Amino acid sequence: MNLSTRAKNSLVFNTEDESERDENGLFRHRDTYNASMQFSAILRTLTGECQLALTQWMHAFDALHRRTRANMSVQETVSTSVLWLGYTVLYTLFARDFSKGEMGYDVYAQDFDNALSHALVAIRHHHRHSSQQQNRQQMFSLGLGIMSSLYFVAIKCRHRSVKDMALYALSAAPLQEGLWNRDSAFLMTRVLVEMEEKFRIPGTVGPEGIPVEARIIGVNFC
Structure with missing residues (x-):
């Protein structure tokens, strides 16, 4: 999930014509909507992997909860x-x-x-x-x-x-x-x-x- 999130952020926040940080080392403010539109298919794939990991974890958690909730x-x-x-x-x-x-x-x-x-x-x-x-x-x-x-x-x-x-x-x-x-x-x-x-x-x-x-x-x- 962490790797997927980092990959998603690199697509959304990075641009080719300017550095990722300003002269003070701070992240530049960017409008992410256009980037999200441009890379929508890739972003859906990345977030889908995170979604799958969360779903699998929650199924396991739910099974454990059903067995232990009475006590x-x-x-x-x-x-x-x-x-x-x-x-x-x-x-x-x-x-x-x-x-x-x-x-x-x-x-x-x-x-x-x-x-x-x-x-x-x-x-x-x-x-x-x-x-x-x-x-x-x-x-x-x-x-x-x-x-x-x-x-x-x-x-x-x-x-x-x-x-x-x-x-x-x-x-x-x-x-x-x-x-x-x-x-x-x-x-x-x-x-x-x-x-x-x-x-x-x-x-x-x-x-x-x-x-x-x-x-x-x-x-x-x-």
Whole structure:
């Protein structure tokens, strides 16, 4: 998966007429949409390999989960829900059609909704366990964590009800998770959601209501 991602990035970000980094050693800002269109077939092959690896891993994980879930502790249940959430986010990230840009996420509204169900299970068990222990326990994560995954769902899913649920879940997340602070992450995510929503076509709730030109591609923190 790492090799596939590096190959994909070399196609999307490299150009022949300029160096990859500027005079200060920083990556240049590039519009990736045209590159994604030009190399759409190759990108689909690369991301397809990542998608296959994730699917095979998830099948193995699901088989193990079915055998052990009856005897799981609270912490193991939380960890399992976080893994399901992380898998859904990764799968969506690699499986989408890069040639469609931000519109490629629209077909995964149901997957985003399922991911939120796992997030809410993890959050509920986390707070229940924390109240019993009389302290704030840190959430289990494999790099992504729950807050970063909820942020991804909120800004990439353009279905209004799913975005609202992602914001609610983020507001109820653990106070601190690695470098992610719940309150600041919630405020930042809400601002980005509202930036897109003000351009929503009246009377729509689905992703078709957010025009392509109104969609946020990325955020540059200066």
